[in-house]
Amino acid sequence: MMKTEQLIDSLSQNVSRVPRHAVPRRIAVGLAAGGLVAMLLIAVTLGIRPDLSLAMHGFSFWMKWTYTLSLALGASYAIIRLARPAPASLQGLWPLAAPVLVLVGIGVGELARTPSSEWLAMWLGRSWTSCPWIVLTLAAPIFAGLLWSFRKLAPAHLRASGAIAGLSAGAWAATIYCLHCPEVSAIFVLTWYTLGIALAAGLGALLGPRLLRW
Template identity: 45%
Template sequence: MKTDDLITMLSSGPDVRLAARPARVTLLPLSAGLLASALLMWLLLGLHPNLAGEVLLPAFWTKLAFSAALAWAGWLAVQRLCRPGARLGGLPLWLGGPVLVLWCAATVLLLQAAPDARAELFWGRTWRYCPLLIATLSLPIFVAALHTMRGLAPTRLRLAGAAAGFAAGAAAAVVYCLHCPELSPVFVGFWYLLGMLAPTALGAAIGPRMLAW
């Protein structure tokens, strides 16, 4: 190597960019995790008996869109946190936006509902086990996300683990929509979110150990 070439290389600084990975390396484990979550839901819970009727209701699609939007935002956070030096940018907006929109809709619904109907809108019939089921269904996706992230270069390990847990929890909520009988935005905005935050907390706790280089 010529001296001038060496000086040019050193002055440009180290190249910290990650080599591009084939899409299948990322998509296959995540798809397998999502499929395992769906299979687990089908075997343990089954589809909602009136699912064909529910898909005709706007409330069903609101529930599904809320969960899917948070799953997408969570995966976007995972991708950013696996790149050293990548900026988080508008991630707080993408993560908080769906929650804020649904909470506004839930507030309007509560204000319009009769006082004796408000408790039912919040508690529903499945609040005792809804968050637990979402957290349980998230485990295959969570494992797949951690496996994928270990092949990359996360530096903020606790935050990256939390992002993996949140993305997995939100994706599991999408799957759980096919079983859940609840349609109230008030219920979904609290109990679904609680179910997503459980794997988020787990990811924050084990991220430094599981994602260490």
């Protein structure tokens, strides 16, 4: 009868070495492919804002981009950790709250400088009814790219991996959406951008156990 050690030795023979950065490289390919599709969707359907070069000299554009990009990078790092078939603590995700807290501070300062009669208009902007749904739609191809990445990986926490993949897809989608969105209020971004990102994360949590099973 074969002993456990002998079984392990037989299974480990002729196993090719996995490159050190294989996981982040595959995740990056999936994100890049999905992001390219999302950018094409923006360019074809909504269009890049015509004053983009001028907007990039203002605070509001970089406020939005810093917020969404920091969430996207943090979530992408978490995906790399969760994509391996090893126990991974979710406690390391707490830095993702930092961009939200910073934007809350900016929003409070913004409200303090604005007459209360203008708060509702600042909060709703001109596109509050469509913004979250556009972000969610743009997140779909990015999430699909991440699903392709996971096909050769082995996540152990399927629901958490799905949620973080959705969060990453939503945050990257919001980053791309900044190329079109003319809204300038921090409180608008905090509410409606975050809602779109949260919807993508929630959908990812629902689909994770089904689509990430291996």
